[in-house]
Amino acid sequence: MINNIGIVDTRKVIKAINETYNYDFNDYALTSFKHRLIQFINNNNYNNIENFIQDILKNEINFEDFIDKILIDTTEMFRTPSFWRELRDKYLPKLASNRDLKIWIPHVTSGDDLFTLEIILFELGLSNNVHITVTGMSEKKLELIKKGGEYSLKKMEVGEANYKRYAGKFQLSNYYAVKNNYAYLDTSLIKNVSFKKGIITQDKSTSGFKLIIFQNHMIYFNQSLQDKVAITLIDNLVPAGILALGSGETLEYSSAMNKLQVIDKLEKIYKKKIG
Amino acid sequence: MEYKAVIIGGSAGSFQVVTKIISSLPKKYPLPVFLCLHRLKHIRSGFVEALSIKSQMPIEEPTDKQPIKSGKIYLAPANYHMYVELGNKFALSTEEPVNHSRPSIDLSFESVAYNYNRKAIGIILSGANRDGALGLKAIKNAGGLAIVQDPKECQVPTMTNASISATKVDHIFKTDEIIKFLLNLR
Numbered sequence: 001m002i003n004n005i006g007i008v009d010t011r012k013v014i015k016a017i018n019e020t021y022n023y024d025f026n027d028y029a030l031t032s033f034k035h036r037l038i039q040f041i042n043n044n045n046y047n048n049i050e051n052f053i054q055d056i057l058k059n060e061i062n063f064e065d066f067i068d069k070i071l072i073d074t075t076e077m078f079r080t081p082s083f084w085r086e087l088r089d090k091y092l093p094k095l096a097s098n099r100d101l102k103i104w105i106p107h108v109t110s111g112d113d114l115f116t117l118e119i120i121l122f123e124l125g126l127s128n129n130v131h132i133t134v135t136g137m138s139e140k141k142l143e144l145i146k147k148g149g150e151y152s153l154k155k156m157e158v159g160e161a162n163y164k165r166y167a168g169k170f171q172l173s174n175y176y177a178v179k180n181n182y183a184y185l186d187t188s189l190i191k192n193v194s195f196k197k198g199i200i201t202q203d204k205s206t207s208g209f210k211l212i213i214f215q216n217h218m219i220y221f222n223q224s225l226q227d228k229v230a231i232t233l234i235d236n237l238v239p240a241g242i243l244a245l246g247s248g249e250t251l252e253y254s255s256a257m258n259k260l261q262v263i264d265k266l267e268k269i270y271k272k273k274i275g
Numbered sequence: 276m277e278y279k280a281v282i283i284g285g286s287a288g289s290f291q292v293v294t295k296i297i298s299s300l301p302k303k304y305p306l307p308v309f310l311c312l313h314r315l316k317h318i319r320s321g322f323v324e325a326l327s328i329k330s331q332m333p334i335e336e337p338t339d340k341q342p343i344k345s346g347k348i349y350l351a352p353a354n355y356h357m358y359v360e361l362g363n364k365f366a367l368s369t370e371e372p373v374n375h376s377r378p379s380i381d382l383s384f385e386s387v388a389y390n391y392n393r394k395a396i397g398i399i400l401s402g403a404n405r406d407g408a409l410g411l412k413a414i415k416n417a418g419g420l421a422i423v424q425d426p427k428e429c430q431v432p433t434m435t436n437a438s439i440s441a442t443k444v445d446h447i448f449k450t451d452e453i454i455k456f457l458l459n460l461r
Contacts, residue, residue, distance in 0.1 A: 029360060029366045030361055031366055031389075032358070032368045072368070072370055074370055080354075081317070216369045219355075219367045223340055223364075246369075247352075248338055248355045249339050249367075253342075
């Protein structure tokens with residue numbers, strides 16, 4: 001069992017991944033990436049890092065599985081209830097009033113934000129006014145979301161508590177069914193969604209969004225990747241379009257900030273400057 | 276200066292101790308002080324304000340990638356893990372809770388150990404679970420200094436006892452001794 005790996009070894013793994021699978025993790029935030037890497041290495045019963053690197057170079061690891069496990073998917077439904085309330089009360093009714101609201105949820109690692117948003121839209125009666133594009137790197141995770149996720153009941157309890165604080169109309173349990181101790185969200189909620197596999201920094205095919213929800217993904221990137229991703233997000237927003245980040249995130253230190261205006265400092269809501 | 280950072284971890288029964296410690300530190304304390312305290316995840320505001328009442332040092336909850344500065348107190352924000360990252364910055368994370376906790380004291384302490392090595396001081400206070408024990412061990416193993424609040428003085432001694440079992444701590448101090456020690460570092 002490996003308890004920790006140093007920077008040199010982490011860089012070696014990243015280099016091997018890049019050489020074999022042509023995907024670059026160099027600009028991921030180190031600490032969280034390392035945690036997931038250690039988990040992956042231990043779950044796959046490697047006793048030392050050299051063997052793991054050799055297997056990557058020989059293309060003997062399952063890269064889809066690696067991507068699936070390395071991406072952090074442990075957020076919550078209705079995480080930061082005050083943000084979702086604000087979105088419900090101040091933004092969505094206005095944005096969706098003329099039936100052509102395009103929303104992008106990029107780089108998904110779980111269905112949490114998608115289903116949260118869909119429940120809000122459903123309760124506002126706006127589901128049919130909206131089209132949502134969901135992109136993600138992990139095929140496995142996208143497939144899971146399409147099936148309504150597969151939530152432990154404990155995770156649903158967390159979601160239920162958040163939903164109460166959000167002050168929704170019903171109960172979260174109205175939106176899922178339990179089978180064999182797992183909760184599956186109602187897939188009729190996501191009829192207005194297109195799913196696409198894609199890497200965030202390479203995504204050029206999408207555009208014209210009025211709202212992009214990108215919560216708690218920037219934290220897993222270093223500053224330089226944050227800047228690159230911020231530019232991609234901004235490029236895909238219409239002028240005056242809205243970008244929502246997680247409550248602990250900020251673009252204050254980003255070179256992309258000159259293209260944005262902060263409209264809610266607490267909830268981390270930004271607006272694309274016009275022109 | 277021998278040290279570069281102080282990190283304090285606490286849970287049940289630690290609020291008054293933390294308040295007493297930070298209120299004793301002068302405005303221009305020469306080190307950054309990190310606080311990783313178990314807190315209600317859904318209450319985002321009020322904690323910094325409550326701690327600030329008696330503190331001369333400015334206190335804030337860092338955002339991701341915020342640069343670390345001496346003379347400031349940083350409180351791990353609700354429902355995030357707080358790490359010190361290379362380049363003297365913070366990083367936040369929504370990875371799974373550890374010891375049922377997010378923020379996890381172990382994870383914060385481990386990142387401090389990794390980045391500051393022997394220039395880190397870790398302090399574990401009163402608390403009702405074992406979070407922090409492995410983190411303090413990581414600081415000690417990296418050559419840093421491990422301090423534990425005297426379990427006899429703790430409202431709930433589970434956390435301090437777990438830390439003392441996990442590693443050979445340098446000092447077991449009462450609150451006043453912790454304060455005296457931190458002030459003597461100047």
